Amino acid sequence: MAEKILMKGNEAIAISAIRNGVDGYFGYPITPQSEVMETLMKEKPWETTGMVVLQAESETSSINMVYGGACCGKKVMTSSSSPGVSLMCEGLSYIAGAELPCVVVDVMRGGPGLGTIQPSQSDYNQITKGSGHGDFHNIVLAPASAQDMYDFVDWGFELAFKYRNPVIILSDGIIGQMMEKVELHPAKPRMTEEEILKVAPWATVGKPASRERNIITSLALEADVQEAFNQKLKVKYRKIEENEVKYSEYMTEDAEYLFVAFGCSSRICEAVVDELRSRGIKAGLLRPITLYPFPYKEIARLAGQVKSMMSIELNLGQMVDDVRLAVEGRCPVGFYGRQGGNIYSPEEIVEQFLKFNNLK
């Protein structure tokens, strides 16, 4: 049986990075995710796997170290929280433009600006729609437990290398700070130089006589060249949307009312569904696990089944726009949220649900 350890979501990210053969972590401390680098520093993986762990002088620097490491075909990552991730957005655009793999963890806190240090989901729009200039998408994974934090690092790198695309693990202060049981899967070694040549033939690792130079850049001065690249990205994004959507459903089979919630909010909504079911109201929950690609089709399918939907988010209403896009007016879509680091209780959501649906 695999070992089960009690750990915080943030610690799970760090332990998973070491055990899944990550080559480098470059970060800068910020609450509520500082335990990621603290754990890495405590574990000293440079003495065991050879993984590099470095505290950079800023988030701008961290993301550019990730950019550099990714150019060499290495598994590299960083983590931060909302204000720090804003500083990384320029780098993310360059990494997407250079088509490089990397994993970035955002443990969200309240904003805008420096905001609060308590949990929030206020970076949904930024991470899924606008984490930098230009026409690109991050692949966005939304963990809801410490186990997810552990598992998504490896899954993130798998997707990042498969599509040569940045992957964001969009977490929050609750999932980062909460301790839960985490099952450790067998450890994987770091990739050897030979393996890197195989999985990343584009990597800039030195030019042998046998091939042309590998060039990694996001600069294309000619309009036609840039457009051809944009079209290539479009094909990639359609493929991601076709193949990588992941979501989970809770009590949706006979549901007459649907909640849509991701991350920590999906956990809270499970309790809401249980409470409503105990009162004879057939509620269900759809949790998007990938936020990009978003489960539009699955929500559209349920729109034909339920009387109404509610998007529950720790923000002013961001994912609800995607829910409405999926629903296309087929049923009423409501929203309830809290902000600033305040968290809704299941009872509070039940009350809002009853009000929205004119039920008692």
Added chain:
Amino acid sequence: MKEEIIIAGFGGQGVLSMGKILAYSAIMQDMEVTWMPSYGPEMRGGTANVCVILSDKKIGSPILTKYDTAIILNQQSMDKFESAVKPGGLLLYDPSGITRHPERTDITVAQIPAIEVAAKVGNSKVYNMAVLGGFLKLKPVVEMENVEKGLGKCIPARYNDLIALNKAAISEGMNSVLEITGK
């Protein structure tokens, strides 16, 4: 079985580590657990609390407003959490420093004189284990052998000699808990 617990007191009383030991003990008997601390600027020298949920089944919301048990170690926490105990639930508190004692009559109220217990055992740092002992006497949600294993997981190997002291505080806490009112 599902037990939803809030442990609340001052930073430094061992609230968070008590929750961690309880959670680890439950893992040792193959239960699901969540440990969700309050975190934020209020932790520096102020109040600290942690919500621990132990369950045979997968746990949904780690955030609650009503609890089966409230373990309360200062007046501020009493003011905040007395009303949050579910009817028929348990409120266990350390009477030292409490100026307004609980008034609920629909719950079990019990006292644990944990400062005295820790002094008797000979080390003020095991205060929180005295409280844990009191709780486990009233609600034996985890078996003692698993608590020992949980302690072993939470205490760094170099302090393994302290496990016996912690165990002594737990069992002395069990002997010293005082039930004030039954439900």
